[in-house]
Amino acid sequence: MPQRILLVYTKAGGGHYSLALTLYRLLRQLEPSAEIELFNVFEVGPRWIGQAIEDGYNYSVQKQRWIFTIFSSFNSNKPAISTWARVLGSRLGPRINEYLERFQPDKLIYCYPVNHGFRRLRYLKQRKPKTLTIVSDFYSPHIYWFLDTKDQYVVASPEAYTIARRNRIPSENLHFFQNLIDPKFGSPLPAAEVIRLKDELGLQHPYTVLITGGGAGLKITWRLVQELLKLEGINLLVVCGYNQRLLKQLEALKARRNLQHLHLFGYTNQMYELINVSNVVVTKAGPAAIAEILSQHKEMIVCDYIWPQERGNVELLQQEHLGYYIRNPRRIAEKINLLKRQETPSEATPTPNDAVKLAQFILEM
Structure with missing residues (x-):
């Protein structure tokens, strides 16, 4: 049976x-x-x-x-x-x-x-x-x-x-079991596929910023977008999750100002692809998001966490120098501008992912 x-x-x-x-x-x-x-x-x-x-x-x-x-x-x-x-x-x-x-x-x-x-x-x-x-x-x-x-x-x-x-x-x-994210995050997309995706999304600039905050989105997304729109030479990808009000506000802003470099998403199953085409990701301290971003060796800025369960994620991030913890939208934009000017290739380090082992454990238990 x-x-x-x-x-x-x-x-x-x-x-x-x-x-x-x-x-x-x-x-x-x-x-x-x-x-x-x-x-x-x-x-x-x-x-x-x-x-x-x-x-x-x-x-x-x-x-x-x-x-x-x-x-x-x-x-x-x-x-x-x-x-x-x-x-x-x-x-x-x-x-x-x-x-x-x-x-x-x-x-x-x-x-x-x-x-x-x-x-x-x-x-x-x-x-x-x-x-x-x-x-x-x-x-x-x-x-x-x-x-x-x-x-x-x-x-x-x-x-x-x-x-x-x-x-x-x-x-x-x-x-x-460690990390427990989709196994596809264990390796990056091939360079040719990244180029194809950038063309498909219409990313015109060589540097891309991704803003994502899980299902609820980020509290500071609207203010952060305003600050990042002041920077030159970046593509801006914004994932709004289930926050339809935020999505509609940003769509209206994009149409009103004809912002071709602003790309908007609701809830999406394409996080792997979006992280791959990005240079830096701004997110909250959700464990899955942190693991996914680190697995692709992208620069990471955490701007928020949910107390108490995500506080430990921020502490780990700071102790191990895995990313930056910055809450203020203006300072985040300043940091991204600095990272953009001094961009260097990230060192690839193995990221353990036990999702397949966990699935096997479930079948055998």
């Missing part, structure tokens, strides 16, 4: 969804006979819950960071998180259980910290499928990842391992 694997995710943060998509593709390649499905936990319940959490996350990260900070602080102790899980479970649990009964997975892979809520479901109590939580906050994961001390966990750094052990996860339940 073929394996039935359910990859559980949400769109409250683009990195979780990206990880689920990567594993989905790899698992299907490695085991074509397996039945594999992607499952957004908020799509089966009342729509207002998904809007409140997914859209609320994107809004708070983009516009009102204090809301997210307060929510994270509230969820910094296990009793508060357990209460929140029970409230959501009362509305989502029956619908999720119905879905599980229909698909009947023998393995549940959590790409988002929902294992604590799932273990209460009747399907898990009766069928006892194998479960695995993949901690996609690589360096400073929030404690809500580690509520279920009986689950199996994947961590990607010694820092995450230490936090897991501090939250009483047994060492035998912890498995170490």
